[in-house]
Amino acid sequence: MKWSHKHLLDIEPLTREDIFLIFELAQRFEEVNLRPIKKVPTLKGKTVILYFSEPSTRTKTSFDIAAKRLSADVFSLATKGSSEEKGESLKDTVLTLEAMNPDLIVIRHRQSGAARFVSTKIKCNVINAGDGWHAHPTQALLDGYTLSKEWNNEFQGKTLLILGDIAHSRVARSDIELFNKLGTRVRLCAPKTLLPRHVESWPVEVYSDLERACDGVDAIQCLRLQLERQEAGLLPSLREYSREFGLCKRHLILANRGVKIMHPGPMNRGIEISSEIADSRESLILDQVNAGVAVRMALLHLFLTVN
Numbered sequence: 001m002k003w004s005h006k007h008l009l010d011i012e013p014l015t016r017e018d019i020f021l022i023f024e025l026a027q028r029f030e031e032v033n034l035r036p037i038k039k040v041p042t043l044k045g046k047t048v049i050l051y052f053s054e055p056s057t058r059t060k061t062s063f064d065i066a067a068k069r070l071s072a073d074v075f076s077l078a079t080k081g082s083s084e085e086k087g088e089s090l091k092d093t094v095l096t097l098e099a100m101n102p103d104l105i106v107i108r109h110r111q112s113g114a115a116r117f118v119s120t121k122i123k124c125n126v127i128n129a130g131d132g133w134h135a136h137p138t139q140a141l142l143d144g145y146t147l148s149k150e151w152n153n154e155f156q157g158k159t160l161l162i163l164g165d166i167a168h169s170r171v172a173r174s175d176i177e178l179f180n181k182l183g184t185r186v187r188l189c190a191p192k193t194l195l196p197r198h199v200e201s202w203p204v205e206v207y208s209d210l211e212r213a214c215d216g217v218d219a220i221q222c223l224r225l226q227l228e229r230q231e232a233g234l235l236p237s238l239r240e241y242s243r244e245f246g247l248c249k250r251h252l253i254l255a256n257r258g259v260k261i262m263h264p265g266p267m268n269r270g271i272e273i274s275s276e277i278a279d280s281r282e283s284l285i286l287d288q289v290n291a292g293v294a295v296r297m298a299l300l301h302l303f304l305t306v307n
């Protein structure tokens, strides 16, 4: 097994071989997750710190479960209750954590570039669990793994639509990088105010009409609309956004047969996605959560035993 990476800060340095290795290992760890005793000794004696300075349900819990199922010792720190609340800097916080000799730190931070900054200050491995608008590489890997099971690892010739607030989405940026590497065509659909500047130079097709965007797609990744975007003047109203860009049953008729619906969560039901779609048999939303544990087990295994 070949794994030459010290950190996972974004998708960019991963090769196709790295990505398929992660998928292959995740498949093996999924078997562990189905056992009555869901624990293997792989990371016995290793210490993992989860440092989340932004809220998280899926990413934090699944890293915690993944590390514990591999027998690592796991410690969690959130901004609330940490010395960051008293004004400690990010640099001092991570130097303090490193002084306790962890093997790996998983970090989520509101500032783009925070994970890279941390990786330059400490010696242990760093995994980015989402930094600002920049990247959410483990989300992209679990999205890819979820579709790999539906598409039998055939990513070429498929089209993925990413719908919603692309401008402020680290998930969109990481998904675009990952699916481009795998040969999947990527489309974006959003109001012009929620598209990033210079999107025309990105390797994607851009739509502003949801019906046209859904025509012939194989999967749709629906993004959370951050409700404060309306206060920032980027949307006329949530009702209008929902009418123009909310995914509902009529859009699926335009997509390819067998279209799959995804959402990284947390969802605003009735705004960017109807409940009917979120709970439909086309929905992979809970499969994504399930895949998150296996993919994070695969990553912890690679960083802490192969590296």
Ligand code: CP
Pocket (backbone or CB within 6 Å): 055, 056, 057, 058, 059, 060, 130, 139, 264, 265, 266
């Ligand atoms: N997808 C995702 O990052 O969800 P959480 O914010 O709950 O971790």
